[in-house]
Amino acid sequence: MVATSRERRADVFQDIEPDSYCNDFAWVEPDPEDRVLVYRGASVLAAPAPRADAGAAPASADRVEGDTASSAPVGQTLVFPTYGLLEDAGAIGPDSAEGGIARADGEHPSALFLFTVGDEAYFRCEVDDEALDELLSDASAGDSDRAPAWRFVPISELRDHGSRSRAFAGFVGYEYDSWYVTRRFCGRCGAALVHDLVERMVRCPQCGCMEFPKLFPAVIVGIVDRETDRVLVSRYAGREYKRYALIAGFCEMGETVEETVHREVKEEVGLAVKNLRYYRSQPWPPSSSLLFGFFCDLDGSDAITLDEHELEHAEWLDRADLPADDGHSLTRDMMRVLRERSEERFPATSLPF
Ligand SMILES: [Zn+2]
Numbered sequence: 001m002v003a004t005s006r007e008r009r010a011d012v013f014q015d016i017e018p019d020s021y022c023n024d025f026a027w028v029e030p031d032p033e034d035r036v037l038v039y040r041g042a043s044v045l046a047a048p049a050p051r052a053d054a055g056a057a058p059a060s061a062d063r064v065e066g067d068t069a070s071s072a073p074v075g076q077t078l079v080f081p082t083y084g085l086l087e088d089a090g091a092i093g094p095d096s097a098e099g100g101i102a103r104a105d106g107e108h109p110s111a112l113f114l115f116t117v118g119d120e121a122y123f124r125c126e127v128d129d130e131a132l133d134e135l136l137s138d139a140s141a142g143d144s145d146r147a148p149a150w151r152f153v154p155i156s157e158l159r160d161h162g163s164r165s166r167a168f169a170g171f172v173g174y175e176y177d178s179w180y181v182t183r184r185f186c187g188r189c190g191a192a193l194v195h196d197l198v199e200r201m202v203r204c205p206q207c208g209c210m211e212f213p214k215l216f217p218a219v220i221v222g223i224v225d226r227e228t229d230r231v232l233v234s235r236y237a238g239r240e241y242k243r244y245a246l247i248a249g250f251c252e253m254g255e256t257v258e259e260t261v262h263r264e265v266k267e268e269v270g271l272a273v274k275n276l277r278y279y280r281s282q283p284w285p286p287s288s289s290l291l292f293g294f295f296c297d298l299d300g301s302d303a304i305t306l307d308e309h310e311l312e313h314a315e316w317l318d319r320a321d322l323p324a325d326d327g328h329s330l331t332r333d334m335m336r337v338l339r340e341r342s343e344e345r346f347p348a349t350s351l352p353f
Pocket of ligand 1: 186187188189190191204205206207208209
């Protein structure tokens with residue numbers, strides 16, 4: 001039996017139903033109430049949502065409706081600044097070639113459309129840092145007419161703040177932002193790149209080099225030993241993340257994702273696997289990766305040979321001992337499937353291994 005999307009729980013960060021994500025590229029002018037995603041490092045400008053239900057008057061430039069897409073909020077729901085707010089604060093700009101948004105037709109629009117999530121449209125703008133700092137100091141001084149408590153929130157904390165849809169927007173916006181800020185100059189000739197007029201791409205006006213958004217495909221692998229009914233778990237070496245993980249790795253050039261599964265499992269723990277079953281995928285914006293989740297069976301010896309460069313530890317664990325915490329990640333979601341012994345419901349790949 002094949003699981004349907006209806007059976008899935010909203011365990012992974014991109015599960016934003018009933019909202020949906022649309023990133024069809026277009027040059028459109030932002031409305032004052034559209035949202036702007038502003039990043040400093042890996043943090044995004046945001047403020048607590050006005051508590052309309054508590055009778056408090058929302059800040060005029062930043063009225064938001066109830067957040068129907070959120071499940072039980074852990075913290076207070078956040079909102080991102082509107083274009084109108086930043087424009088009024090004089091924080092939109094510069095619109096010149098020096099750091100501005102330059103288009104292939106020579107225009108310098110003040111905003112670049114990123115995507116919509118639900119009924120909110122999100123833009124990227126060049127921002128005047130001085131004016132923005134002034135807005136932030138108004139916020140810290142409690143000038144709530146001009147700004148609620150605007151601050152830069154680490155993207156890793158967005159998921160703790162109520163709205164799945166806004167956390168998704170802030171998280172994915174970071175991936176766009178990271179791509180745009182590292183695509184200012186041509187990698188071949190060094191000229192300043194310009195934005196294409198019809199698709200999400202930057203091009204070199206001098207040598208014609210084209211740069212499209214980059215993604216790194218990777219696999220996450222849940223390995224089951226059918227003889228002992230145990231699952232292979234690991235811990236990464238040299239990272240702060242010390243919880244149990246599954247085997248994971250990036251695809252290499254010239255390789256299929258199925259081949260990546262076999263190679264990574266062999267490299268990291270010295271095991272052979274068979275009966276690959278594709279589960280689902282998950283974008284992971286912090287590293288611009290697209291993760292493909294596979295389940296598979298051990299093929300042969302269960303003796304682990306650890307790649308100590310990659311992993312600190314690996315072991316076979318009883319299904320009941322798999323961690324049950326909700327990490328909104330594909331790894332945690334796959335561990336849930338393994339704990340529930342339901343991985344065989346997902347389709348075997350058509351390849352003979
Ligand atoms: Zn060039």
